[in-house]
Amino acid sequence: MTDLSFAKRGSKTAIETGREFSPKFDGDGLIVAVVTDYETNEVLMVGYMNAEALKRTIETGEAWYWSRSRKSFWKKGETSGQVQKVREILTDCDQDALVVKVRVEGNGATCHVGYRSCFYRAVDLSSETSVALNATNVPKVYEPEDVYGKS
Amino acid sequence: MTDLSFAKRGSKTAIETGREFSPKFDGDGLIVAVVTDYETNEVLMVGYMNAEALKRTIETGEAWYWSRSRKSFWKKGETSGQVQKVREILTDCDQDALVVKVRVEGNGATCHVGYRSCFYRAVDLSSETSVALNATNVPKVYEPEDVYGKS
Numbered sequence: 001m002t003d004l005s006f007a008k009r010g011s012k013t014a015i016e017t018g019r020e021f022s023p024k025f026d027g028d029g030l031i032v033a034v035v036t037d038y039e040t041n042e043v044l045m046v047g048y049m050n051a052e053a054l055k056r057t058i059e060t061g062e063a064w065y066w067s068r069s070r071k072s073f074w075k076k077g078e079t080s081g082q083v084q085k086v087r088e089i090l091t092d093c094d095q096d097a098l099v100v101k102v103r104v105e106g107n108g109a110t111c112h113v114g115y116r117s118c119f120y121r122a123v124d125l126s127s128e129t130s131v132a133l134n135a136t137n138v139p140k141v142y143e144p145e146d147v148y149g150k151s
Numbered sequence: 152m153t154d155l156s157f158a159k160r161g162s163k164t165a166i167e168t169g170r171e172f173s174p175k176f177d178g179d180g181l182i183v184a185v186v187t188d189y190e191t192n193e194v195l196m197v198g199y200m201n202a203e204a205l206k207r208t209i210e211t212g213e214a215w216y217w218s219r220s221r222k223s224f225w226k227k228g229e230t231s232g233q234v235q236k237v238r239e240i241l242t243d244c245d246q247d248a249l250v251v252k253v254r255v256e257g258n259g260a261t262c263h264v265g266y267r268s269c270f271y272r273a274v275d276l277s278s279e280t281s282v283a284l285n286a287t288n289v290p291k292v293y294e295p296e297d298v299y300g301k302s
Contacts, residue, residue: 005281016264021274021282034185034194041192043185043241046248058276089276090194091284092269093262097197099270111244113167118243119250123172125209125240130156131172133242 004055009095016093024096025051030066031098035110038087038101044110045118047076049098061086063100080147081106109141112148116141155206160246167244175247176202181217182249186261189238189252195261196269198227200249212237214251231298232257260292263299267292 007020015022023031030048037044047065049057053073056064063084067074077083084102091098104110111118115138124132158171166173174182181199188195198216200208204224207215214235218225228234235253242249255261262269266289275283 003280004278007281019284021278021284032183032197034197036192036194041187041194043187043192043194043250046183046185046243058274058278058282061276086276089274090270090287091272091274092197093264093271097269099194113244118248119241120244121242123209123240123242123249125212125237127155127172127209129154130158131209133170133172136241 004058006051006054015095021091022095023051023054023091023098024094026096028068030068031096033063033065033098033100035063035084035100035102038103042117043119044102044104044116054098057086057100058089063102076110077104077106080109080112082109084110107142107147112144114140114142114144155209157202157205166246172242173246174202174205174242174249175245177247179219181219182247184214184216184249184251186214186235186251186253189254193268194270195253195255195267205249208237208251209240214253227261228255228257231260231263233260235261258293258298263295265291265293265295 007022009022025031029050033047033049035044050066053064053066063076063086065074083105086102088101089098109116120136120138121133122136124134158173160173176182180201184198184200186195199219201217204215204217214227214237216225234256237253239252240249260267271287271289272284273287275285
């Protein structure tokens with residue numbers, strides 16, 4: 001689809017300090033993408049891209065993923081309007097993870113449950129046996145059935 | 152090692168809106184952990200935890216990981232002093248990813264290359280063929296050989 005290409009994996013030094021982008025895809029051909037709000041750095045979601053989704057993301061400036069459950073490409077926001085406009089993509093020392101800094105369009109939420117971020121619950125660190133979760137007290141942005149219909 | 156336990160995976164509703172922590176480990180028994188600075192939200196690294204590493208992290212308040220390359224437990228900072236004091240752990244809607252908010256001890260860096268964050272390079276979004284990386288112009292915190300010795 002695109003003319004973009006990634007470099008082959010080189011030496012440790014080249015990967016860690018070089019200027020060639022040689023993302024490491026795992027056994028399923030995927031790389032993890034941590035999506036953050038470009039203004040606040042808040043983590044909004046974690047998704048997975050294959051090489052083609054990553055190329056589409058770079059080329060179009062809007063985030064594409066590979067859905068592991070549906071086994072298909074997935075443009076975030078296609079149904080919900082919560083399109084992710086990409087401001088910056090960072091990679092880490094060994095180039096096996098991405099941080100995708102975005103501005104979210106539509107109602108500004110990312111999570112299909114209705115929150116701005118998918119990370120709306122915190123682990124209760126004082127748990128002694130069964131580990132519990134606590135709400136982080138962030139309000140919902142929307143009611144999912146208003147966007148997706150009743151399930 | 153610990154008395155902590157995680158709940159079995161329940162219904163979609165229970166997983167998405169319940170108070171039981173039932174992390175989803177992948178085929179290798181791992182869950183992805185996005186580590187962020189608890190004050191700035193900056194993404195510092197991405198690591199992987201198995202159930203035991205996650206329990207140790209909750210119990211000790213210091214972050215433990217499973218090293219996929221070395222196939223062993225790994226307490227961040229054991230060699231470098233860059234111990235991660237855990238302030239908060241968030242999980243996402245389907246409980247298959249974690250955000251671990253930390254305060255970094257020692258010299259305050261996280262990356263073995265010498266930077267505060269492992270994400271010190273940005274993808275050149277204007278690339279038309281071979282995709283390039285640009286430095287993000289953050290200074291190094293330390294020279295790795297001062298901590299780890301010459302390799």
